[in-house]
Amino acid sequence: MKYRLVAGFLMLAGCAAHRQPAALSSTTSDGSLGDWVAYNGSLSGERYSPLKQINTSNVKRLAQACSFDTQDTVSFESGIVAVAGTLYFTAFNTTYAVDGATCQLKWKFTRPEPATPLKVNRGVGYSEGLIFRGTGDAHVLAIDAVTGKLRWDVAIGDPKKGESVPMAPLAWNDLVFVGNAGGDIFGVTGRIYALDAQTGRTVWQFNVVPDSGPARATWVKASPQNPPTGGATWTSYALDELTGTLYVTTGNPGPDFVLELHPGDNLYTNAVLGLDAHTGKLKTYMQPIKHDFHDWDVSAGPAIITSRSVPLLIAAAKDGMVYGIERGRDGTPAGGGGGGGGGGRGGMSETLSLEPRYETAITTRENITAPLSSDQWTRFCPGSQGGVEWNGPSYHRASGTVFVNAIDWCTSVKLQSLDTLHGAPGQPWTGMDDPQLSFGRMDPPSQWKGWVTALDAETGAIRWKVQTSKPMVAGITSTAGGLVFTGNLDGEVLAFDAMRGNIVWRHSAGGAIGGGVIAYEAGGKERIAAAVGLNSPIWPVKGGPARIVVYSLP
Numbered sequence: 001m002k003y004r005l006v007a008g009f010l011m012l013a014g015c016a017a018h019r020q021p022a023a024l025s026s027t028t029s030d031g032s033l034g035d036w037v038a039y040n041g042s043l044s045g046e047r048y049s050p051l052k053q054i055n056t057s058n059v060k061r062l063a064q065a066c067s068f069d070t071q072d073t074v075s076f077e078s079g080i081v082a083v084a085g086t087l088y089f090t091a092f093n094t095t096y097a098v099d100g101a102t103c104q105l106k107w108k109f110t111r112p113e114p115a116t117p118l119k120v121n122r123g124v125g126y127s128e129g130l131i132f133r134g135t136g137d138a139h140v141l142a143i144d145a146v147t148g149k150l151r152w153d154v155a156i157g158d159p160k161k162g163e164s165v166p167m168a169p170l171a172w173n174d175l176v177f178v179g180n181a182g183g184d185i186f187g188v189t190g191r192i193y194a195l196d197a198q199t200g201r202t203v204w205q206f207n208v209v210p211d212s213g214p215a216r217a218t219w220v221k222a223s224p225q226n227p228p229t230g231g232a233t234w235t236s237y238a239l240d241e242l243t244g245t246l247y248v249t250t251g252n253p254g255p256d257f258v259l260e261l262h263p264g265d266n267l268y269t270n271a272v273l274g275l276d277a278h279t280g281k282l283k284t285y286m287q288p289i290k291h292d293f294h295d296w297d298v299s300a301g302p303a304i305i306t307s308r309s310v311p312l313l314i315a316a317a318k319d320g321m322v323y324g325i326e327r328g329r330d331g332t333p334a335g336g337g338g339g340g341g342g343g344g345r346g347g348m349s350e351t352l353s354l355e356p357r358y359e360t361a362i363t364t365r366e367n368i369t370a371p372l373s374s375d376q377w378t379r380f381c382p383g384s385q386g387g388v389e390w391n392g393p394s395y396h397r398a399s400g401t402v403f404v405n406a407i408d409w410c411t412s413v414k415l416q417s418l419d420t421l422h423g424a425p426g427q428p429w430t431g432m433d434d435p436q437l438s439f440g441r442m443d444p445p446s447q448w449k450g451w452v453t454a455l456d457a458e459t460g461a462i463r464w465k466v467q468t469s470k471p472m473v474a475g476i477t478s479t480a481g482g483l484v485f486t487g488n489l490d491g492e493v494l495a496f497d498a499m500r501g502n503i504v505w506r507h508s509a510g511g512a513i514g515g516g517v518i519a520y521e522a523g524g525k526e527r528i529a530a531a532v533g534l535n536s537p538i539w540p541v542k543g544g545p546a547r548i549v550v551y552s553l554p
Contacts, residue, residue, distance in 0.1 A: 034521020038236065039079035039123050039168035040392065041518070044304040045238035045247075047394035047477050049519035053526035054553060055481030059495050059505045065527065065552040066103035069545060070096065075514070075536040076546035077390060079123035079168050079236070079475060080529050081131075082520035083145070087529060088131055089516070090121040091546040095133055095143055100522035100529070103550055107148030113137045114159070118536060120166050122235065122390060123516065125178075127171035127197060132178070134165025140178050140195060154200035156180060162188055162426045168236045170246075171197060175277065177239070179208075183232030183251040183269075184295070184430060184439075186423035190232035192248055192273075194280060204280030208232070208250050208268050215267035225422070226261050229254030229429050231269040235390045236301040238313075239277060240327075245352065246277040247304060249315055251297040252289075256384070256439070257372050257413050258421070258431035259293040270298050272315050272325060274352055286354035288315065288323045293372060294411075295384035295430070295439060300392030307400050307458040313354065314395065314457065316404050318387035320363030322453075324460050326355045358460030362453045363387055363408045374415040374433060377441070383411025384439045385538055389473055391516075395457060396478040396498055402455045403484050403498070405472035409448040411440035445470075445540055452476070452486065454501060464501035473539070474530075475516040485528055487513030489541045493530045493549065507551065511544040527552045 034051060041047045054062060072091035081088040086106060087098045093113050097106040116136040125132040130151060131143040138157030143150055156178065157163030162185030169178040176195040182188040190208035195201065208231030210216045219228045230253035238247045250273065253266035268282075270289040275282060289296050296319040303314040304327070311327040366381040386409045393404040414433045415421075423429045428438035450472035454463040474487035483504070484496040489512045495505040515531025528551040535543035 034526070035084065036080065036082040036518045036520045037126055038081065038170055039125070040236055040238065040301050040303070041477070043170065043172055043239040043241060045236070045301050045392065046303050046305060047392070047475070048397060049477060049479045051519050051521060051526040052480040054479070054483065054528070056483060056497055056504060058553060059483060061553055062495070062505055062528070062551050063554060064507065065550045067550065068098045068103040068105065068548045070094070070547060072546045073535050073544070074546060075118050075120040076531055076533040076543065077120050077122050077514045078531050079516035080518050080531055080548065081124050081126050082518060082522070082529070083126055085522040087548060088124050088126065088145070089531060089548065090123050090133055092119045092121050093136065095124065095131065097145070097148060098548060100520060100527060100550065103548065109143055109148045109150065111135065111141065116164055118538070120536070122166050123168035125169035125171040125176060130197060132169040132171055132176045134167060134169065134178060136164050136166070138163045138165050138180060140165060140169065140176065140200065142197070142200060152200040154195065156191070156193055157182070160426060161185065167234050170237045170239060172239050172241070172277065174198065175203060177237050177246055177277070179233035179248070181232045181234035183230040184254055184256060184428055186425055186427055186429035187227040187229055188232060189228055189230060190250055192233065192275065192280070194277070206275055206280045206282070218265040218267045219262065220264045221261055230266065235299055235392070238302045238304050240304050243352065244277045245283060246275045247302050247313060248273045248275060249298040249300065249302055251299065252292045252295050254429045255423070255431040256295040257293055257415060259291060260418065265290060270296070272298060272302060272313065272354060274354060283352045284354050286325055286356065288321070288359070289317060289319055294319070294368070294380060296387065300388045300390060303393050303395050305395045305457060310357070310458055312357065312457065314393050314402055316388035316393050318382065318389065320361055320365055320382040320387040320406060322360045322362055322393065322402065322404055322455060322460065324357040324457070326357045328352050360455055360460040360462065362404060362406045362451055366410070372413050372415050374417045377412045377414045379410055379412040381410035382407065383409050383442060385409055385411070385442060391473060391475045394476045394478045394484065398480070399498065400457045401463060401498065402457045403476050403478055404453055404455070405474065405476050405486060406451040406453065407471035407473060408450060409471055410443045413440045452496065466501055474513045475518065477518055479519050485517050485519065487517050487530050487532070489513065489534070489539065491532065493517065493528070493551070509549045510547065512539070512541040514539070525552045
């Protein structure tokens, strides 16, 4: 894959950590030695590792330590969770536990289920010796992390309606936070759940599209023939432990491309929600994308951070934008309201707010205001598969820098005439004239590209930006060693110098990478693991069977 460092941007300053000696940090942000305990690393979703044994001085010596090959040829987008030296991940309907130092299989658990069109699952959550995951038929499972035995299995959706649970759950305080996907399917709306970690019982449920009240009134053209559709979630969440606030990013309204059928704000689609994690009550929300008619979910999991002086939430979306959102002007340094966990349980909190601070474009944005019609094809960028998808931003604390991968891939759309447009349960509800191109006609791969961008977390100013020849969809992780690790669709695991943006190490892992790339500790060493093997009808690349590849210093 070819790379081009875009000139003219500010160089990253203050990243002295990359000169530190080879020594393991004692703890991660949640207090666990060298662990990566959630899809995005920690409950706060920063995708940052304080490990620094691998740094810019020695990264060229990084070598493959081991690999684990599955027999699963699927859309391998799983994050990797690392706890006490064990790696946990999923390949559609199979869950794996692998030794993080030797790549030897500890156990695997397979639950038979009908294949979904994408055959995708994005990984697990972990808490107190249990692994939690969703399924293609809209169930949530709890699995014993030591033995691989099933503890419970509960349904939270209906696969006959087109609902599924591909996201990696987030677990905290004996609760498992998870939601349903399927928001591009006729009549399917998003629901967010807190399940009891020991039993799977529903503790609370939040409907992204409420059944009544002021938010429901923003769906002004709702009818049995045009039911509210959208707001589903298919990537992980983030949690502010101090305030007990669960932050959730939500999907687009439907029909995706037909604004005439969903005018108004369509609450709470295309939004960042702040929910009371104990009760599910809405504390606050912000809607970065309004009046969406491009299938631009606010999709990737958000990162809860505190920059040099401001508590922020960083959200990246399919519209090719990174949004810096201030968390409560009167909040504590960790964000949110001044009270303890569970504040604002009676409804909308007066002390917790989300206020826009900046929005920065990281992909090509063209023709975004042009109306879509049934008379001609209209091309817009980023397209329905563009911007930032299932892997969100990484935050490097010492330098105050956000790193994010992105997709530059444009879409052309021609609508079906309104007088012949009819939805059906279980079918895509996008408004396209051609049912074989439900999400538009993508540009040929010869015209796509990707970006890796570093931004000032507090201002949104771009510090450096690298163009790639293919979209960048893999997980991205920054470390205290002054490095940024990720992977590409040519099957390479990459390390960038966090300060300069140049590639300082690369290794071919054998297949397109669309899953997690993490840093963790096992066997007394810092290690890098990558989920390799993306095979998808959406992404025309070669993945091969799903595999985990682990790297370490000699």
